Amino acid sequence: MADRVGGSDDGDKSEWNSDGEVARSLDGAGSPIAPSRNKLKDAPGPSLLVNGAGPSASLVEDFVGMGLIKGNGDGGAESLLELLLAYKAIGNDPSLDKSSASVCGPRTICDDKDILANWDAHDASTSSDRDHASDDSGDEDFLQGLSQKDEKIESLVRMGFPKDEAEMAIVRCGQDAPMSVLIDLIYSSEASEDGYYGNFSGHEDDSFGGRKEKRKRSEDAEQGSSHDEPMPLPNPMVGFNLPNVSLRSVDRSLPSKAIGPPFFYYENVAIAPKGVWTTISQFLYDIQPEFVDSRFLCAAARKRGYVHNLPIENRSPLLPLPPKTIFEAFPHTKKWWPSWDPRKQFNCLLTSMAKPKLTEQIHHALAKCKDPPPRRVQKYVLETCRTANLVWVGLNKVAHLEPDEMEFLLGFPKDHTRGIGRPERFKSLGNSFHVDTVAYHLSALRDMFPHGMNVLSLFSGIGGAEVALHRLDIRMKTVVSVEISETNRFVLRTWWNQTQTGTLIEITDVQSLTTERLESCIRRIGGFDLVIGGSPCNNLAGRNRFHRDGLEGEQSSLFYHYYRILDTVKSIMGRM
């Protein structure tokens, strides 16, 4: 076993119990919360109804306002807007068969045989065998254009859109158009075509006003030549409020279209390329994101933005409060911590491990000089320790955090990810929620759902949302979890079977969550009370040097999946 926190000598005051719960006892005598498990009765039925749903209507005019239209070199925003409006007018082609949306390869593992059978009926072969390689190309430009177009069509089809509509959207917008534009173009055509998106009288007027507003804003912004209106990050990054801290009262009025059901909660990295959060916010019903750095709640930084329609009053943190400093979290490191290392907290816990040789190099560098080492050496060591989150575990000896230490810092039960590969553990944990932060936000729901809730968990990862709800003592009647990684599903499944009595329905591929399946599921379980998830940030993360292309990259279509699914759920539930 790794020489985790402390040893035999008084050091280890942070402990996990064997029940899979997190227990934090700084004084050794405190009684950690232990959610009373499995004691709630089944309480079926919809739990909450707020206002009527405000489903998204056609967003054509939004394209300009949202700054999503980049110069394609073919006429600019004005003419493209005309094009989009024209498409909207002719977009109601009855020959388009929505039900034919091709659906590939959902591999559903679930406890509910009925739902499983229903969804498995849609099973089809995967399309992963597509090969882009084309060695004998005669005309590279032509082929490249073709492949780009095909790729986008395929992506849209994988997302559940009819192929006809995907093709038409690309014809209208051009193959260089961002995925977001294509998606909303298809949405806009659907809006005026079927009841899910477009039959809400009054909403049309309302959103038209909103669109005009956005368009005007965009025109104003265009003086500055950029479509990307920046979203300023708060400093300090404390969100709307914090536990046990009285901040200025936040006047947060949700747009009417943002009010549930269901409640929803979306998360992503705070420091994203310019314009990304503006776009995310505008897609998610113009809700102002809540930016929080988890360093105010635990010993590690984690700057994230959260877009949600949860109430922000009556929040309460998980108890016991997690340690906020490195020494409190890992007291044994104090013995070896040099006075010239001023760190009190960790930087963001990342997905990959620093090279092990750093330990050797730092030890070597320090062993060569006297006790306070020269400034130059100090600077090198500090810089390395900061970027790699190294801790002092011996004389002149630093080490990377162990996976179980990351579990602890992030609020997961001990050994939550144990049993999978070490690099997988780092990756999954680095991609995870900070449980205490999310639980603090979700805590407002506790009293609203005394009989439990149904949850749609998108991009679940290792189940940060589920763990947060569990630690809040909120019962999960049914969780439909979408997660592509088998390893992560294994982690969530094993945790679920040990701690929960509700039903976990696993979905591998977000693309398989079509409108039909969502509707079927919603009717079976009585609706979702919470849609929660953070879309993968590969295209947004600061550490990514290769494909940091905001919301236009291929993988960022996952955000639009979130949007599509959320909007569909809102629409269906708005009619219930």
Added chain:
DNA sequence: TGCATTCGGATATTGTCT
């Protein structure tokens, strides 16, 4: 302008199994 921070990815190397 300089500094600190950042839910990463491609490739090379080593380890393991058959």
Added chain:
DNA sequence: AGACAATATCCGAATGCA
């Protein structure tokens, strides 16, 4: 020996702030 998996190493820039 060779396929495959696991691990190790190398690589940079966008963003915001002082």
